[in-house]
Amino acid sequence: MRRIRAVVQGLFATTIAAGGLVALAPAAQAITIPVACSENALVAAVDLANSTPISDTLVLAGGCTYGMSTGHGGAVNALPVITTPIEMIGPATVTNASLLGLGLFRIAEVGPTGSLTLTTGVAFTRGNVLGHGGGILNRGAVTLTGSTLSGNTASGNGGGLANVDTPSGTAPAATFTNSPLSGNLTLLGDGGAVYNGLRGTLTVTGVTGSPLFVTGNSAGRGGGISAVNSTATTLTQTAVTNNHALLTLGNAGGVYRQGGTMTTTNTPITANTANNCVGSAPAVPNCTG
Numbered sequence: 218m219r220r221i222r223a224v225v226q227g228l229f230a231t232t233i234a235a236g237g238l239v240a241l242a243p244a245a246q247a248i249t250i251p252v253a254c255s256e257n258a259l260v261a262a263v264d265l266a267n268s269t270p271i272s273d274t275l276v277l278a279g280g281c282t283y284g285m286s287t288g289h290g291g292a293v294n295a296l297p298v299i300t301t302p303i304e305m306i307g308p309a310t311v312t313n314a315s316l317l318g319l320g321l322f323r324i325a326e327v328g329p330t331g332s333l334t335l336t337t338g339v340a341f342t343r344g345n346v347l348g349h350g351g352g353i354l355n356r357g358a359v360t361l362t363g364s365t366l367s368g369n370t371a372s373g374n375g376g377g378l379a380n381v382d383t384p385s386g387t388a389p390a391a392t393f394t395n396s397p398l399s400g401n402l403t404l405l406g407d408g409g410a411v412y413n414g415l416r417g418t419l420t421v422t423g424v425t426g427s428p429l430f431v432t433g434n435s436a437g438r439g440g441g442i443s444a445v446n447s448t449a450t451t452l453t454q455t456a457v458t459n460n461h462a463l464l465t466l467g468n469a470g471g472v473y474r475q476g477g478t479m480t481t482t483n484t485p486i487t488a489n490t491a492n493n494c495v496g497s498a499p500a501v502p503n504c505t506g
Contacts, residue, residue, distance in 0.1 A: 283310065311339070322344070323348075355381065365398070374443070391419050407436055412444075412445070420453075423456070435462075436460075447477040457471045
């Protein structure tokens with residue numbers, strides 16, 4: 218841990234010399250960590266933030282693409298597993314940069330004690346995992362504001378993000394505000410963009426005149442969004458369109474619901490294949506075809 222702090226302190230010195238942001242912190246308070254544009258710097262910053270239970274803000278290098286070449290949170294997570302409250306501020310991209318993008322690791326896993334907030338143009342792309350949550354596997358809390366999940370792949374549920382099935386303990390919660398979800402994929406599972414599992418909570422919100430788009434995602438069922446026995450799924454000013462169900466003719470290509478509470482407001486669910494919401498039980502509110 219001393220080595221990690223030394224690395225980050227070195228980053229601070231570089232940033233200060235460049236006239237940029239400075240770490241604000243006594244050790245007992247939240248800190249702001251400028252993160253140089255490299256895989257190792259991002260990993261070290263997440264490790265440092267995880268080392269105390271306080272909230273920390275990682276200011277990513279503007280316009281940087283953090284190419285992750287291997288897993289640093291076990292073999293299947295590009296980043297160390299997030300166990301404390303961490304915010305990442307962009308604009309920046311964190312991507313699977315393994316050879317041909319074939320490395321089998323998602324971008325991030327959030328543990329039950331952790332929370333991850335992506336703000337101001339942070340993109341997680343090309344996560345690729347045998348399991349759930351190609352972009353993010355969520356056991357805690359995830360919030361995206363003006364950020365994106367795109368081009369992520371999982372063999373299980375949730376190509377972009379999976380709120381994992383959680384019979385007891387901390388129930389996962391995910392919130393997307395003005396944060397589009399596109400081009401995510403799960404070949405066999407539910408929820409091409411997002412899977413909201415047992416006891417999970419999902420809130421997706423755009424703005425009037427500029428909806429949040431869930432588009433171009435594919436799954437075995439629920440090409441856009443799948444909510445299975447979740448506590449609540451709330452879609453507001455969200456356009457779910459041009460998503461696809463792959464496994465069986467007749468599966469919901471747009472939104473699939475099995476049990477749980479679901480609310481849709483000003484949320485068109487259109488032009489999805491094989492259909493929009495057919496097969497859901499109970500029916501998806503305000504969805505036909």
